[in-house]
Amino acid sequence: MPRTGYVYDERYLRHQPGEWHPERPARLEAIHGRIQSNGLLESLVRIPPYAAPLAWVERLHDPDYIQRFREACERGRSVLGVPDCGICPESYEIALLAAGGVMAAVDAVMKGEVDNAFCAVRPPGHHAEKGRALGFCFFNNVALAALYLLEEFGLERVAVVDWDVHHGNGTQHLFEADPRVFYLSLHEDPQYCYPGTGYRREQGKGPGQGFTLNLPLPPGSGDDLYLQALEKEGLPRLQRFSPQFLLISAGFDGHQDDPLAHQNLSREGYQTMGRSLINLAREEAGGRVISVLEGGYNLTVLADCVEDHLRLLLGE
């Protein structure tokens, strides 16, 4: 039985992007409440998060941007740059704690304390660019984990698979010229869906050419199309890359009942994708996989899908 780490902290609830904002604290309350009430929590190894050290965050994001974020919170501003990136006075500290939560999960897996982990963190990260907040995201949690694996632990090949319904523009851009990171994203066709990036023709740049694989899917796509794209095209490319570590940008907003997009994935579809990727991590990466929460805005669906995903990580 794999040992599965779990990152969660009540302080993650303190990031308040606005009363009507879909990326709300109740998302994590739904997840944590579910795994508390069904007893799953007792099977997991709790990993306490720490605030991501600035020296690391500055290797990923522009120092000017980090300072602007800190000052906007100190001054009590209500948004950072774009209207959908709502903030409160504590958002900067909590965003550091989210990024550091994922770093703590990396530490735990690399030290062999756990085999894999799930990070129930917020704010999410995959839209955050080097120098700006976008799409509810401030610091790119999963990208920081990838960088930390490469630069602190000396890995040479890290795969990021992003199945959030929205393209992870930030993660792609941060590593598009870096052949050490293979970025695979399945998302709704950018013609119809935020953030408008993630076309097939975006395949990486310079030495990173060929290390980005975007698999956009038309609106209304369900389990069949997603699984076909992952199994026929995604998995073979991942196998060829042979990652030493797998990171999953786990957004559950491609579900048919999610209010923010137009896809038709089911709970079973997410399970099947999760099983395929966990198997791949077992074959290629010694089972080392960390899943990081991104989107997912229907609270029941979110709790269902995270519960399922945790059970897969636990080898159930």
Ligand SMILES: [Zn+2]
């Ligand atoms: Zn999303």
